[in-house]
Amino acid sequence: MILYCATSNPGKLREFREAASGGWEIEPLPKLREIPPPEENGTTFEENAILKARYYAAFAREVPVYAEDSGLEVDSLGGAPGVYSARFSGPDATDAANNQLLLDRLAGKTDRVARYVAVIALVLPDGSIRSFRGTVEGEILREPRGSGGFGYDPLFFYPPFGCTFAEVSREQKLTVSHRGRAAASMMDFLNAARLPLDPK
Amino acid sequence: MILYCATSNPGKLREFREAASGGWEIEPLPKLREIPPPEENGTTFEENAILKARYYAAFAREVPVYAEDSGLEVDSLGGAPGVYSARFSGPDATDAANNQLLLDRLAGKTDRVARYVAVIALVLPDGSIRSFRGTVEGEILREPRGSGGFGYDPLFFYPPFGCTFAEVSREQKLTVSHRGRAAASMMDFLNAARLPLDPK
Numbered sequence: 001m002i003l004y005c006a007t008s009n010p011g012k013l014r015e016f017r018e019a020a021s022g023g024w025e026i027e028p029l030p031k032l033r034e035i036p037p038p039e040e041n042g043t044t045f046e047e048n049a050i051l052k053a054r055y056y057a058a059f060a061r062e063v064p065v066y067a068e069d070s071g072l073e074v075d076s077l078g079g080a081p082g083v084y085s086a087r088f089s090g091p092d093a094t095d096a097a098n099n100q101l102l103l104d105r106l107a108g109k110t111d112r113v114a115r116y117v118a119v120i121a122l123v124l125p126d127g128s129i130r131s132f133r134g135t136v137e138g139e140i141l142r143e144p145r146g147s148g149g150f151g152y153d154p155l156f157f158y159p160p161f162g163c164t165f166a167e168v169s170r171e172q173k174l175t176v177s178h179r180g181r182a183a184a185s186m187m188d189f190l191n192a193a194r195l196p197l198d199p200k
Numbered sequence: 201m202i203l204y205c206a207t208s209n210p211g212k213l214r215e216f217r218e219a220a221s222g223g224w225e226i227e228p229l230p231k232l233r234e235i236p237p238p239e240e241n242g243t244t245f246e247e248n249a250i251l252k253a254r255y256y257a258a259f260a261r262e263v264p265v266y267a268e269d270s271g272l273e274v275d276s277l278g279g280a281p282g283v284y285s286a287r288f289s290g291p292d293a294t295d296a297a298n299n300q301l302l303l304d305r306l307a308g309k310t311d312r313v314a315r316y317v318a319v320i321a322l323v324l325p326d327g328s329i330r331s332f333r334g335t336v337e338g339e340i341l342r343e344p345r346g347s348g349g350f351g352y353d354p355l356f357f358y359p360p361f362g363c364t365f366a367e368v369s370r371e372q373k374l375t376v377s378h379r380g381r382a383a384a385s386m387m388d389f390l391n392a393a394r395l396p397l398d399p400k
Contacts, residue, residue, distance in 0.1 A: 002231055003390070006267040011350040016268075018374055019383035022391035029265065030227065031202055040283070045269040046331055048283055049321035052267035057323035060265050065229065067206040067252035068216075069245040083240070083248055121249035123257035131246055150211040174218055183219035190203070191222035 004029040006056035035059050062125045066186065070118035070178060072152050074102070074140060076111040085151070099144055099155055112140040116156065116178035120186050130189060134181030138165075149173060204229045206256035235259050262325045266386065270318035270378060272352050274302070274340060276311040285351070299344055299355055312339040316356065316378035320386050330389060334381030338365075349373060 005016050006029045016026045029035075038055040042048035071085030081088040081102070089097040106112065120132045136158065144154030146166030153165035158176065165173050174180035205216055206229045216226045229235075238255040242248035271285030281288040281302070289297040306312065320332045336358065344354030346366030353365035358376065365373050374380035 002263050004263055004265040006265060009350075012268065012379065015370065015374055015377075015379050016383055018370065019380055019387065021387045024387065024390060025231075027230065030230070031225075040269070042269075042283065045271065045283060045317055045319040045333075046321070048269035049267055049319040049331060050329055052269065053265060053321035053323050053329065056267055057265035060263065061261055063202050063204050063260065065204040065206060065253060065257035065260050067249055067256055068212065069240070069242075069248035069252065071245065083242065083245060117245055119245035119249040121246070121253035123253050129250055129253065131249060133245075150209075170215065170218065174215055177215075179212065179215050180219055183216055187219065187221045187224065190224060 001025065002027050004056075004060055006032060006052055008032055029056050029060060030063070032056070064122055064124055064190070066120050066122040068118060068120045068179070068182070070116065070182075072102075072114055072116055072156070074106070074112075074114040076109045076113070077105055080105070095150060095152075099152060102140065102152065102155060103142070106140055114138055114140050114156065116152075118178040118182040120182045122186055122189075130186075132182045132185040132189065134178040134183070134185065136176055136178045136181070201225065202227050204256075204260055206232060206252055208232055229256050229260060230263070232256070264322055264324055264390070266320050266322040268318060268320045268379070268382070270316065270382075272302075272314055272316055272356070274306070274312075274314040276309045276313070277305055280305070295351060299352060302340065302352065302355060303342070306340055312341075314338055314340050314356065316352075318378035318382040320382045322386055322389075330386075332382045332385040332389070334378040334383070334385065336376055336378045336381070 001024055003024050003026050005013060005026050007013055013026065013028060020026050035056065038051060040048045040052065042051055069083065071082050073079045073082055087093045089101045115135050115137045118134045122130045124130065138156045138158045141155050141157050141164065145164045146154050148168065148170070149166045156165045158165060161168055165177065201224055203224050203226050205213060205226050207213055213226065213228060220226050235256065238251060240248045240252065242251055269283065271282050273279045273282055287293045289301045315335050315337045318334045322330045324330065338356045338358045341355050341357050341364065345364045346354050348368065349366045356365045357363070358365060361368055365377065
């Protein structure tokens, strides 16, 4: 379990770490140095400690948190593997096993249309949630091509590029990919929202 | 400004970092691997993304944050430097300048009794605050001794040890020091409180 220590004094941090017990791990507050320090205008140690703790805790609680879910929808498989994309071939699925199972399921099928879908859910400091969706259309090849990317990328042929997502650079993939598009939407939202960096 | 990304997939994390803009920095949620993953039992990407984001955000908001204020109180100086201990000799104070100023102020004084005081303020997940105080009594020498520790340690003579805090190991200092005692009180409280690791 983590405890955030709001100190930039390495001597104090070392002492606190050595004094920790019971499984607690002392971590410096993330990005502490980028937070403008509060004025320590208390007249007692208690006042100063409390004003610093309140101030820095407000920053810690303001950090937005997001998670992403993504997968591949294949039209001729009724949208499978869909939300099961990562565990298509079982609980200990690997990319290779998933890719092979997809090829097996598509054996003999001529409709190879598929799309990658990514959804990002973002929890804002006030607890509200915003979600952002990105998709990209392609076709499933009959054998893998390329060694880049991950997931179903070696089978995912993207016509505008004339190759699979495993055959392009990460930068190139990101400009059109489901995850790149969902992430861009989130960044647009965040940059327009201008969340207050100052804690309440 | 930080965004916490709740993924343990390094490929996704890399893509998100490359998609970041506007000064946002993507960090993996601290200690993500120690948090038991939620069951992804949604039937859509949105449902799964939202349940993961809510679940991990609850953990991120649960991390207790603390700050500490500490200093030296010298009886014959009316408790100075007190809350000004770190900036005793001015805004750009160094340990050496502070120690010299203390010696100057005490020149000719025979009462050299002093105590270190540390107060830790801890902000709990529910926003409530607990504070923990530790003190240690000693005497201010007429010249510094030892190269360990920091702050006023080379001048702070601790009679039970027969030497200054700058002449003992960090471990030894911590067993009796103001900060060690305040930290031990906080750890006792936390270990007895058994904060729930499971988010609400």
